Amino acid sequence: MSVTTERPAASSAPAGRPDNGPVAWITTTDHKKIGVLYCVTAFAFFLIGGALAGAMRAELADTGSQLVGPQSYNTLFTVHGIIMIFLFVAPFGIGLANYLIPLQIGAPDMAFPRLNAMSYWFFAGGGLLVLLSSFATDAGGVATGWYLYPPLSGPRYSPGVGPDLLILGLALVAISTLMSGVNVITTTFLMRAPGMTMWRLPVFTWNAVVTAVLGLVAFPPAVAAFVLLLFDRRLGGQAFDPAGGGDPIVYQHLFWFLGHPEVYILILPFFGVITEIIPVFSRKPLFGYTGFLLATLTIGALSTGVWAHHMFTTGVVDNPFFSAMTFMIAVPTGVKFFNWIGTMWGGKISFRVPMLFSIGFLLNFLIGGVTGVMLASAPLDFQLADSYFLVSHFHYTMMGGSVFGIFAAIYFWWPKAFGFRLSERLGRGVFSLMFVGFNLTFWPQFVVGLRGMPRRIVDYAPGLGWDTPNLVSSLGVVVLSAGVLLFLVDVSTSRRRRTPAGDDPWGGYSLEWATSSPPPEHNFSSLPRIRSERPAFDTHHPELAIGPVTAPPPEPT
């Protein structure tokens, strides 16, 4: 069944009671429900990936073998890495894009709703196969590290079906990303409301578009690499086997042509999130909107030219070229810090929970970024590659950055999506525990990294100066986990309490704050006039708006 939708005039009938049974969710094509499905599924994967991380940190808390053996440890970090990257952070960004883009641009849905549903199910199915590959195979889980390098992932060293299922699962996730990329770009370019020019688009939407472009560019080479690997494993192919004239370095090139843009796929949506939040809680417009967008576009382009900085130590790539490109990409990222600081500067900052998480993001990501610039220097990288310094660096960007962005987004848009608030008091507790726990976990890892502790080891000898930092790091996970648990408590108590949020609880700027909470089916019963990047703010504060914001009533027909 389908409905034909028209652009709303001044007002229309109130939305009917939404159908919320399981069948409605499974068969839905509504972008809001699909967005929620994406986010909830991704968050469930976060809990699984987090539990695996907890197991690893428990093992590493002390010297000697506590919990798992070497092979299981290898499986733990492989599955943890894959889950966190491909099944949690990236899909959460896609979920937010699904939920928000039509609302932010004034459209009734995504351009291709059925394709949208398909992309969710491909993601969920791919995720299931990844889990199956890890836990349900006789030969044990995949233990190759998240980048599945041959020859370790080849038929000789990983003979079970685990890697095959994993490749199939990742291929499904990749197809899902391509489908949602097409949808995001088409929706944003073609379905904007009248007056919503490209230079008035909310920053989150812009970042989601650049992320979608990166997905379209980066995933196909990796899928090609996975398929070739499958041929090598099952059909006697030798694409990556030097004995048959193949070359494992080709795999590394193809993989990192995905892998590096992927880290921007993991961070750009959350740059967008905090850039929506910081101006609202500073009561100022974003400082340097155009500069910010140009920086995003530049990052989108440059990120496709830095892949082989992950291959410095192979000795077969042009290190100066990739080093220079990597230094360059730090510049537009630095520009964004000016935007964020400039926005807060002289603003009337209110430290509500979404703002706290955004500030946490800035502090953590700054440390991740600065250590990234250190690693971009090839001589230093030779020293620090494959050490805990690197592990800490990427967790500062992905956990301290993206995951704090995710929590900021959850606290900010929750009232819009569900019509009731999360608790401010518990939210502050969640932030404090997570911020302290995160830094306790990962700061000591810089220290052990500089003291020479390599990554991917299940045990270490005493007396190397590694014991205390490792213990502190593992205790940090306890604090971090308490923060996540408190968040789950907050969700369940707030669901019971259901304190109504109102349509615009924060005094938001972008268009989603101009419709009801939760929004009706097809999103708007009336659209305001769009005359700036802050249409909802203009509507609620016409005295401060640029030009008239209330649309004249439609002509009677």
Add this chain to the structure above:
Amino acid sequence: MRFALRYLWAYSAFGLGLGTVYYALTQEWVGSIALWFLGLMPAIVALWWARHGPSPAVREADDPEADPAASAGASLGSFPMATAWPALLVAGVIVIGASLVYGLILLPVGAAMLVWAVVGLARESRG
């Protein structure tokens, strides 16, 4: 829509240019080809777009002075309300994947689900 076109051309020039510089410096084929494709793909879309031009709805969105009332009532197309086929299609793929672990007996079941879903989806899309 001039902006989208410019974006596509700029991206294309970036890919082709960087690919060429990279090839000149390294003579390494995998990265060079990937970068040249990065340049080619947006060029194809941009060429198509330049020939066909934007729709009226897009022109309205790009008009900074446009009123929502101006396009009130304009059709935005047809939106499907619900569909079970995507979920079934992926369930089929999972059963096929699971057959690698739990026995090939599951393979025809998965394949049947997949075919059923593809046919259903195609028929639903037609109308």
